[in-house]
Amino acid sequence: MAAKTVLILGAGTGGIVAAHRLRRMLDKEHRVILVDRSPVYSFAPAYTWVMLGMRDARRISRDLRSVEKKGIEFLLGEVQELDPANKHVSAGGRRLDYDYLIVALGVDYSSDEIPGLGQCWTFYHLDGAEGLSERIQTFASGRVAMVVSALPVKCPTAPYEGALLLDDYFRRRKIRQDVDIHVYTPEGAPLPSAGPSAGERVLELLSSREIGFAPHCELAEIDQRSRQMRFGDGTTAPFDLLIATPIHACPTVLQRSGLAGSGGWVSVDQETLATAFEDVYAIGDATDIHLSGDNVLPKTGVFAHGQAEVVSRNLAAEIAGAQPIWAFGGQGNCFFSTEARKAALVTGNFFAEPAPDVELRGPNRRWHLAKVGFERLWLWRWF
Numbered sequence: 001m002a003a004k005t006v007l008i009l010g011a012g013t014g015g016i017v018a019a020h021r022l023r024r025m026l027d028k029e030h031r032v033i034l035v036d037r038s039p040v041y042s043f044a045p046a047y048t049w050v051m052l053g054m055r056d057a058r059r060i061s062r063d064l065r066s067v068e069k070k071g072i073e074f075l076l077g078e079v080q081e082l083d084p085a086n087k088h089v090s091a092g093g094r095r096l097d098y099d100y101l102i103v104a105l106g107v108d109y110s111s112d113e114i115p116g117l118g119q120c121w122t123f124y125h126l127d128g129a130e131g132l133s134e135r136i137q138t139f140a141s142g143r144v145a146m147v148v149s150a151l152p153v154k155c156p157t158a159p160y161e162g163a164l165l166l167d168d169y170f171r172r173r174k175i176r177q178d179v180d181i182h183v184y185t186p187e188g189a190p191l192p193s194a195g196p197s198a199g200e201r202v203l204e205l206l207s208s209r210e211i212g213f214a215p216h217c218e219l220a221e222i223d224q225r226s227r228q229m230r231f232g233d234g235t236t237a238p239f240d241l242l243i244a245t246p247i248h249a250c251p252t253v254l255q256r257s258g259l260a261g262s263g264g265w266v267s268v269d270q271e272t273l274a275t276a277f278e279d280v281y282a283i284g285d286a287t288d289i290h291l292s293g294d295n296v297l298p299k300t301g302v303f304a305h306g307q308a309e310v311v312s313r314n315l316a317a318e319i320a321g322a323q324p325i326w327a328f329g330g331q332g333n334c335f336f337s338t339e340a341r342k343a344a345l346v347t348g349n350f351f352a353e354p355a356p357d358v359e360l361r362g363p364n365r366r367w368h369l370a371k372v373g374f375e376r377l378w379l380w381r382w383f
């Protein structure tokens, strides 16, 4: 059998799992090449802990070049062009030919579409979480606005987690009575794609902790000088500290390649993650999987991970001449920190019909310890 090359674009959650799984399952003559523009991986579920000074950025970051000791070829460089019809990619100034391609490029962030958004605080990337950590330590009183600037947003629990953790943090500093916390979101209720039960539990948590919740808020403009936000319906809200999610888009290189469909994201078969192009698969945040109702599968690491397992097992089978039998089933578990030492677990089947069958368990100390254990296991297992 001829040696095959599997090229994986993006060494985040999905790409790193796919690369390791394939390397372990494929015979040595086959190549596994992993490409990323950054030499460093960081564990996003801990960004809210970085924001609160509970984690050092270095502790949750790893050098991606370490994958080479496992036999994975790592190429540091920007993916500039994809030609899925002719099976090659330009990355880091090189042309890479492949037999199979796995696209795991996540999302591109932007802020230009909403005036003032670029000057806001965010914990949606590691630098932002570190900067916010310093700002929060000196914040003594006033109005904190946690704003979902646009949908889709990755890890839809994270803005609620951020608000709950800030509530806990200000209580521990004994200044909570001087701080108002509000969540503003375009969603009609928290976590719509998880079904009504999990969202209702999040609302109960917010209300029990005196955190305001404003749904249907389409952020239009932020005036940093007067500290006012304006929404699409003309209403305004004041803030002293505004923490916002960036606007998420499918990476431009995927849009240019013809891989992204009319919805702007990469359309895939929800079970096999196959794209419209032969031998090209896409996993994780760059994809668009529609659920019952108007909902789409949330952009979370747990799904990028599960999809990477399915695609790599099926490719390994195909390359070995066996039948690919694995299917992604929409099952997911996600930890949701609610206090410094407590977490809940959002768990269930997002593909269930007629509605997602997802519940929120806890919060309690056990799920917090499980999240800490998962963080350690993840960083040890892949690096």
Ligand SMILES: Cc1cc2nc3c(=O)[nH]c(=O)nc-3n(C[C@H](O)[C@H](O)[C@H](O)COP(=O)(O)OP(=O)(O)OC[C@H]3O[C@@H](n4cnc5c(N)ncnc54)[C@H](O)[C@@H]3O)c2cc1C
Binding pocket: 009, 010, 011, 012, 013, 014, 015, 035, 036, 037, 038, 044, 045, 046, 047, 048, 077, 078, 079, 080, 104, 105, 106, 107, 123, 124, 125, 154, 155, 158, 251, 253, 283, 284, 285, 286, 299, 300, 301, 302, 303, 304, 334, 335
């Ligand atoms: C604050 C926060 C908290 C979160 N908490 C959780 C959680 O608790 N549980 C959970 O399941 N998920 C969580 N997530 C979501 C999770 O991190 C993402 O859904 C997941 O990482 C998506 O995996 P991915 O492989 O699709 O993309 P990513 O992990 O984002 O990886 C994409 C990779 O592609 C690279 N890349 C992009 N474009 C290019 C290019 N042109 N050239 C070269 N390289 C490129 C990037 O550098 C990156 O390494 C959280 C996210 C955030 C922001």
